[in-house]
Amino acid sequence: MAGWKKLAKSDLPAFLAELASQAELVVPQEKNGKTRFLPLDSARPISFPSSLVDVSLKSVFFPKRRPVARFGEKGDSPSEQRIECAAVQSPFSPRIVMGAHPCDVSAVNYVDRVFVHSAFKDPLYEAERNRTTIIGMACSEMKPECHCTDRDLSPDNERGMDAVFVEAGDGYLFRAVTDKGAAVLKSGLLKETSDEPAKRDWPRGKYPVSPESIVQSPSSSEADPFWQEVADLCLTCGACTFACPTCTCFLVSDERHDGAGERVTAWDSCQFSGYSRMSGGHNPRKTKSARVRNRMLDKFVYTVEKYGATSCVGCGRCAIICPVGRHFPREIAALSRGLSPLSSEENGDCTRSKRGLPPLSSDENGGCTRSPRTR
């Protein structure tokens, strides 16, 4: 692996300008009060968040609305009308995404399993992936809801990145991870250095989960009151699914305007009551509790069966965005331990006795009663 190179903070604008001259450059920027990945706009100030961009990276590769075909009618008289579908071409110009954190990059890697490593590849998605070089950014802190360390990741994990950079004192340290990454780090502004990012011991144990223990947990069964407790809080607004960097469920919809129109894929949510409802009215997941259960088990159990991997990267966006204070990471950690979904350090009911289960030893109880920070 290539060594580290240093960029002086004062040289950052010039470096970004160089990158932008090579390719479309996408970096986190603030718009409408939230940081998100947008094409570089000189009118907006650039700041690379030390951790977690508010809106996930997924829309860069899988936009929330995506035309896949166009149809129109040919011929003048109605009897000659013909409708034609034509695939939408995807752009192939090179693009650089800079400043994506390990959770987001790892999430995109997961989404590849759905759209690329599949019997039916999605060529639009694959083209977006192939044209993009990712210069990831190692986090320099963990925010309150961050728990990537409990999801087989860490704030300095380089998995899926082509290159990585990290803030270090008066500059940034860059390193290529792949050949594609090395190709975008050839700038003279990057100076050889013997500096290396400081190794850090990141805390873990906030919301630990084991898929095996979820499967074995008696609470996993459909009839368990766990799901009703969760459902009682939930609005099924779908915000957690849209905020989630690995949720990619979509609907296929025809949008018609005066005979012509587009067939689009649009983000959908498994939390919506109509999501699995059939035209005859039969709905295999008609209750809220069935839908919240399906999603929670999907993230940690079903996706393992489908794609050989869990699909939570520990970004915590679901907990941050929930308008009614549902806390998915805490709920899933509680499920994994056979606790009530509302168990938390705040309300102090993190005991198994509430559910008629024997108390855990203090060791096993770890992250549930105390946050790792305070230990």
Add this chain to the structure above:
Amino acid sequence: MVLELVPRPAGLKQIIDESVDVKSFVFEFTDGSKLNSLPGQFVEVSMPGVGESTFAVSRLEDGCRRFHVSVKRMGHVTKALHRSAVGETIFVRGPYGKPFPVADWKGRDILIVGGGIGLAPLRPVVDHILANRRDYGKLDILFGARTPGDMIFRTDLEAWGKNPGIKLVKTIDVECVDWDGCVGLLPNVVKQQVYKPDGRIAVVCGPPVMIRFTMAALKELGWPDQQVYTTLEMKMQCGIGQCGRCNIGGKYVCKDGPVFRLDQITPNVI
């Protein structure tokens, strides 16, 4: 690289009135290509501007150049299809899904149990057996519909009834005049007929509630799960295991099914 979600134009060659609210639509792809579908597979049929729906292929003809889908009038796509006319261009993609493993059933007796429109995905199985008659043992077909007017595939039912190699039983839910078949719900008729497992394969499809109770009836008659197949209905859109909505646990009905052997699905599913 083709985007799988983009359908291909197909000419609507024939429309067959099957029952009060079911029509079969017979298609040929405009470019003359074949639909290489196996019994139990399905297609996505599009009315651009209206939408797309999932239908089992209910018959293949002319070396797979012609194919039928049998459509019950239910939602907006099916209503639009029912309004369409011979000569129109409709859009189709597929086939998708895992078919019935008919090759594995060679030498065995087969029991087909269809409820209403659920007979549609099973008809290609019957067609396959009849086309390869010597490869299979006895063929029993049990078909149930709510009323005589809901009986689909009448021409086939008549031909099957006359075929000495087939034991056909027809049933309706409630007694009515001029009906010479059985009366009763399918699961009850399954028990009345005392279909024995004896190494036989059962293939069941119908409304979810019919599947559930028919499975229970077969279990009561001693059928092991390994001899019972079904094809499941689920809301589908992409048909290729990506849009997410048709999962049952860690399996997608569109990709890992729709055909399942009973021991391959968790007991609480049906």
